[in-house]
Amino acid sequence: xxxxxxxxxxxxxxxxxxxxxxxxxxxxxxxxxxxxxxxxxxxxxxxxxxxxxxxxxxxxxxxxxxxxxxxxxxxxxxxxxxxxxxxxxxxxxxxxxxxxxxxxxxxxxxxxxxxxxxxxxxxxxxxxxxxxxxxxxxxxxxxxxxxxxxxxxxxxxxxxxxxxxxxxxxxxxxxxxxxxxxxxxxxxxxxxxxxxxxxxxxxxxxxxxxxxxxxxxxxxxxxxxxxxxxxxxxxxxxxxxxxxxxxxxxxxxxxxxxxxxxxxxxxxxxxxxxxxxxxxxxxxxxxxxxxxxxxxxxxxxxxxxxxxxxxxxxxxxxxxxxxxxxxxxxxxxxxxxxxxxxxx
Amino acid sequence: xxxxxxxxxxxxxxxxxxxxxxxxxxxxxxxxxxxxxxxxxxxxxxxxxxxxxxxxxxxxxxxxxxxxxxxxxxxxxxxxxxxxxxxxxxxxxxxxxxxxxxxxxxxxxxxxxxxxxxxxxxxxxxxxxxxxxxxxxxxxxxxxxxxxxxxxxxxxxxxxxxxxxxxxxxxxxxxxxxxxxxxxxxxxxxxxxxxxxxxxxxxxxxxxxxxxxxxxxxxxxxxxxxxxxxxxxxxxxxxxxxxxxxxxxxxxxxxxxxxxxxxxxxxxxxxxxxxxxxxxxxxxxxxxxxxxxxxxxxxxxxxxxxxxxxxxxxxxxxxxxxxxxxxxxxxxxxxxxxxxxxxx
Numbered sequence: 001x002x003x004x005x006x007x008x009x010x011x012x013x014x015x016x017x018x019x020x021x022x023x024x025x026x027x028x029x030x031x032x033x034x035x036x037x038x039x040x041x042x043x044x045x046x047x048x049x050x051x052x053x054x055x056x057x058x059x060x061x062x063x064x065x066x067x068x069x070x071x072x073x074x075x076x077x078x079x080x081x082x083x084x085x086x087x088x089x090x091x092x093x094x095x096x097x098x099x100x101x102x103x104x105x106x107x108x109x110x111x112x113x114x115x116x117x118x119x120x121x122x123x124x125x126x127x128x129x130x131x132x133x134x135x136x137x138x139x140x141x142x143x144x145x146x147x148x149x150x151x152x153x154x155x156x157x158x159x160x161x162x163x164x165x166x167x168x169x170x171x172x173x174x175x176x177x178x179x180x181x182x183x184x185x186x187x188x189x190x191x192x193x194x195x196x197x198x199x200x201x202x203x204x205x206x207x208x209x210x211x212x213x214x215x216x217x218x219x220x221x222x223x224x225x226x227x228x229x230x231x232x233x234x235x236x237x238x239x240x241x242x243x244x245x246x247x248x249x250x251x252x253x254x255x256x257x258x259x260x261x262x263x264x265x266x267x268x269x270x271x272x273x274x275x276x277x278x279x280x281x282x283x284x285x286x287x288x289x290x291x292x293x294x295x296x297x298x299x300x301x302x303x304x305x306x307x308x309x310x311x312x313x314x315x316x317x318x319x320x321x322x323x324x325x326x327x328x329x330x331x332x333x334x335x336x337x338x339x340x341x342x343x344x
Numbered sequence: 345x346x347x348x349x350x351x352x353x354x355x356x357x358x359x360x361x362x363x364x365x366x367x368x369x370x371x372x373x374x375x376x377x378x379x380x381x382x383x384x385x386x387x388x389x390x391x392x393x394x395x396x397x398x399x400x401x402x403x404x405x406x407x408x409x410x411x412x413x414x415x416x417x418x419x420x421x422x423x424x425x426x427x428x429x430x431x432x433x434x435x436x437x438x439x440x441x442x443x444x445x446x447x448x449x450x451x452x453x454x455x456x457x458x459x460x461x462x463x464x465x466x467x468x469x470x471x472x473x474x475x476x477x478x479x480x481x482x483x484x485x486x487x488x489x490x491x492x493x494x495x496x497x498x499x500x501x502x503x504x505x506x507x508x509x510x511x512x513x514x515x516x517x518x519x520x521x522x523x524x525x526x527x528x529x530x531x532x533x534x535x536x537x538x539x540x541x542x543x544x545x546x547x548x549x550x551x552x553x554x555x556x557x558x559x560x561x562x563x564x565x566x567x568x569x570x571x572x573x574x575x576x577x578x579x580x581x582x583x584x585x586x587x588x589x590x591x592x593x594x595x596x597x598x599x600x601x602x603x604x605x606x607x608x609x610x611x612x613x614x615x616x617x618x619x620x621x622x623x624x625x626x627x628x629x630x631x632x633x634x635x636x637x638x639x640x641x642x643x644x645x646x647x648x649x650x651x652x653x654x655x656x657x658x659x660x661x662x663x664x665x666x667x668x669x670x671x672x673x674x675x676x677x678x679x680x681x682x683x684x685x686x687x688x
Contacts, residue, residue, distance in 0.1 A: 063551060140593060197597045207407060208597030215594060220586035220612055227612070227619045229593050242564035249484060249573050250559060251595060253541045253552030268564055268571065275571045 031177040034170040034334040040283065040326045044174060044258075047281040051257060052181050058279050062182040066256040068212075068248060068269060069171065071189040071196060073262040073308035074285050075204065076167045077156055079294045082307065083163040084191050087150055091134040099133075108133075132233035136216055139228040140194060147198040158294070160343035164203050168285075169337045171260070175204060178258065186256070188248060189213040190240035190265050194231075212251045214239045240265040245272035257281065263308040270323055282323035286310060289329040292341075375521040378514040378678040384627065384670045388518060388602075391625040395601060396525050402623050406526040410600040412556075412592060412613060413515065415533040415540060417606040417652035418629050419548065421500055421510040423638045426651065428535050430507065431494055435478040443477075452477075476577030480560055483572040484538060491542040502638070504687035508547050512629075513681045515604070519548060522602065530600070532592060533557040534584035534609050538575075556595045558583045588613035601625065607652040614667055626667035630654060633673040636685075 035041040050058040051065065072078035081089075092102075092111055102108035107126035110118035135143070154163045175185045185206055189196055193213030200206045217232040239247040245268045248256065259266070259273035262285040274280035287296050287310070296305040299315035318325055328335065379385040394402040395409065416422035425433075436455055446452035451470035454462035479487070498507045519529045529550055533540055537557030544550045561576040583591045589612045592600065603610070603617035606629040618624035631640050631654070640649040643659035662669055672679065 063545075193594075194597070201407075209595065211597070218590050218593065220589050220616075222615075225619075227589060227615045229590060245564050245571060246562050246573060249562065250537075251553065253538070253555070271566075271571045272564075275569075 031180070032170065032173050034173055034332060036331055036333050038331055040324050040331045043281060043283070043324045044177075047258065047279075048178065048181050048183075050279075060257055060278065064254055064257075065178075065181070065183040066186065066252060066254055067175075067178045067183045067258040068186045068188045068244075068256040068260070068273065069175070069204075070244075070261040070263070070266045070269065071187050071191055073287065074168075074260050074266070075171045075187070076163065077159065077293065078308050079287075079296065079305070080157055080307065082191065083154070083156075084195050086154055086156070086163065087147065087195070088130055088134045090150060090154070091146070092130060095133065128233070135192065135195075136231040136233035139223075139230055140218060141228065143194060143231055144198050147195055151199055158342055159340060161340060164199055165338070165340060166336065167203055168332070169334050170332045172204070172337075174260070175206070179205070183258070184210060186210045186212060186248075186252065188239065188244050188259075188269055190238075190244075192216075193239070212239060212247045214243075242268045244269035248272060255280070259283070260285065262287070262310060264311050264314050267314055267317060270318075270321070274321060274323070282318070282321060283326055284310065284314070284318055284323060285326045285328060288327050289332075289335070291329075292335050293328055375524070376514065376517050378517055378676060380675055380677050382675055384668050384675045387625060387627070387668045388521075391602065391623075392522065392525050392527075394623075404601055404622065408598055408601075409522075409525070409527040410530065410596060410598055411519075411522045411527045411602040412530045412532040412588075412600040412604070412617065413519070413548075414588075414605040414607070414610045414613065415531050415535055417631065418604050418610070419511055419515045419531070420507065421503065421637065422652050423631075423640065423649070424501055424651065426535065427498070427500075427507040428539050430498055430500070431491065431539070432474055432478045434494060434498070435490070436474060439477065472577070479536065479539075480575040480577035483567075483574055484562060485572065487538060487575055488542050491539055495543055502686055503684060505684060508543055509682070509684060510680065511547055512676070513678050514676045516548070516681070518604070519550070523549070527602070528554060530554045530556060530592075530596065532583065532588050532603075532613055534582075534588075536560075537583070556583060556591045558587075584609040586612045589616035592616060599624070603627070604629065606631070606654060608655050608658050611658055611661060614662075614665070618665060618667070626662070626665060627670055628654065628658070628662055628667060629670045629672060632671055633676075633679070635673075636679050637672055 032041055032044065050056045051060045053059060069075050072082050076083065089111070092108065096102055096112055102112060107122055107129055111130065151164055152162055155161065156163055156166055159166055178185055187196055187200055187204065187206055187210065191213055193211055193215045196213055197208035197211045200208060200211045215236045217234040217236045218229040219232055221228055221230050237243065237247065244266065248269065255276045256273040257278060258281045259270045260283045261270055266284065270282035274282045286300065287294050288300065288302060289295060295302050296308070297310050298304040299310045299312050376385055376388065394400045395404045397403060413419050416426050420427065433455070436452065440446055440456055446456060451466055451473055455474065495508055496506055499505065500507055500510055503510055522529055531540055531544055531548065531550055531554065535557055537555055537559045540557055541552035541555045544552060544555045559580045561578040561580045562573040563576055565572055565574050581587065581591065588610065592613065599620045600617040601622060602625045603614045604627045605614055610628065614626035618626045630644065631638050632644065632646060633639060639646050640652070641654050642648040643654045643656050
């Protein structure tokens with residue numbers, strides 16, 4: 001998936017734009033003011049009402065109320081590049097002066113040269129080398145500091161804003177609404193667990209222990225008499241597709257009742273949430289708003305993409321399974337807090 | 345570790361003793377009434393006071409207050425066999441009628457024959473086969489039901505009581521006290537995560553998502569149109585020794601301030617809790633009460649054991665690191681709720 005994104009945009013300027021404070025859901029009778037009235041909004045309201053009503057057949061005790069959210073394309077912008085891919089590229093450029101050998105070593109040379117044609121032919125091994133040097137070889141503490149330092153300097157190429165500003169206000173409202181009704185909200189991402197944990201509390205109000213993601217191996221070592229966890233360039237857990245159901249069971253040990261996704265990698269999470277003994281609500285965000293955000297599918301005849309693919313097969317499964325498809329164009333009154341628009 | 349325990353006791357009667365309700369800490373000015381006044385009790389009280397006092401240099405905000413507890417030998421009895429080893433043996437005996445081939449197949453034959461000499465020579469591979477047939481090959485839901493069914497029928501050979509009755513009342517009080525002071529309490533066990541999660545809420549007041557343990561691989565499958573997670577006989581994560589620090593970081597992403605253990609496998613967890621920027625409190629339970637419970641070490645000249653070894657090296661590390669050693673004999677006024685005593 002990094003492949004297509006890197007082809008699209010090779011090098012990014014990283015202007016220092018401070019991360020703005022995210023707007024809180026306003027105090028109003030409507031808990032979801034950024035949603036237009038419609039089937040998606042009503043499905044959420046009805047499901048939560050039934051879940052918390054002790055006289056309802058579908059009542060769920062508070063300790064079991066779990067809602068899971070995919071991140072890329074579900075709670076924040078993931079086009080033309082995943083936020084974490086932006087990080088990997090920026091980091092590679094930042095590290096390059098201390099690695100003069102990269103000028104003559106693939107795959108780094110092609111990246112540093114901005115050689116789109118070569119990048120387009122990168123193998124899995126090439127990509128793994130890029131992730132290895134940017135995400136491993138340091139302690140967990142140092143990695144978190146590197147990410148925290150990068151976030152306010154980050155810039156999405158379409159919006160020219162830091163990645164942490166490009167969260168969907170309707171989803172922030174849903175998180176608030178669910179928590180107000182006793183749900184615990186989790187991020188369940190194919191992205192890096194340790195990457196997302198750096199900003200999850202600030203951006204989503206979700207603490208690190210409620211972020212489940214992909215992870216690499218860490219090694220316990222003593223450094224100057226202090227224990228550290230060193231990040232190894234080996235995949236430990238791939239929290240995508242079936243890994244999302246497996247990860248939810250591994251980390252929580254309970255099934256969610258509500259799950260939000262947007263792409264083929266979220267299918268199993270939604271099946272897991274909606275396929276148990278209790279009723280479950282599965283929702284998929286469809287990026288069909290080319291004007292305010294982006295339009296891609298290829299479900300519903302939208303342009304094809306390899307970044308956050310919403311295939312026609314997933315749409316078919318959604319229809320068969322009674323999942324709710326959220327149209328960004330029709331269901332969302334507001335997309336970003338603060339009236340953020342695409343850069344021209 | 346299963347080796348030594350199986351040699352000690354081969355087959356156990358499993359009388360139907362109902363699991364009694366655990367006593368709650370009585371409402372009193374003393375939050376730790378089962379503890380004798382002394383250094384260990386005072387260390388806990390002082391540390392918690394400093395942690396929650398906003399004017400203290402050692403103040404920790406509530407969202408960061410984490411306490412971790414090893415289970416076997418720290419919160420419940422682990423001699424002469426780990427609770428989960430009792431389960432594996434009982435389960436093997438229960439499954440045997442449907443596996444007539446086991447009568448002639450090692451390692452099952454030796455177990456079913458009660459052949460202690462042969463069992464004593466079991467290889468790692470033999471032990472793995474026993475775990476494979478008793479802990480894998482079923483769905484996660486079915487495994488939880490099997491464990492839940494077994495628990496009230498379980499019987500520790502020394503106390504002739506179900507394993508869930510043999511929890512240390514002083515530790516239950518500490519858990520209550522910590523939670524009352526804003527800490528989240530976690531079990532961090534070398535035992536099976538999915539095993540402990542079955543009873544953790546009932547026994548410790550700790551929900552499944554706060555149980556970190558060893559785990560096997562699970563596979564996502566569809567069965568009759570419903571998703572299931574099938575348990576595979578392959579180790580996924582070994583939550584012991586360095587794995588305890590790694591597991592804490594993986595599952596919580598925050599360092600504990602307080603960690604309780606009792607054996608060599610807990611060293612890294614205590615280092616992780618006490619080796620960060622903030623002050624940390626590490627505590628180790630020493631089983632030195634042969635009369636009321638059991639006495640083993642070999643630290644402090646107590647009898648050697650391969651089940652929950654507290655080595656002299658660990659004692660040396662504890663002393664160098666300023667960790668608190670809890671003497672069951674001297675520090676604990678009460679060991680079990682309900683006056684449970686050894687069977688004669």
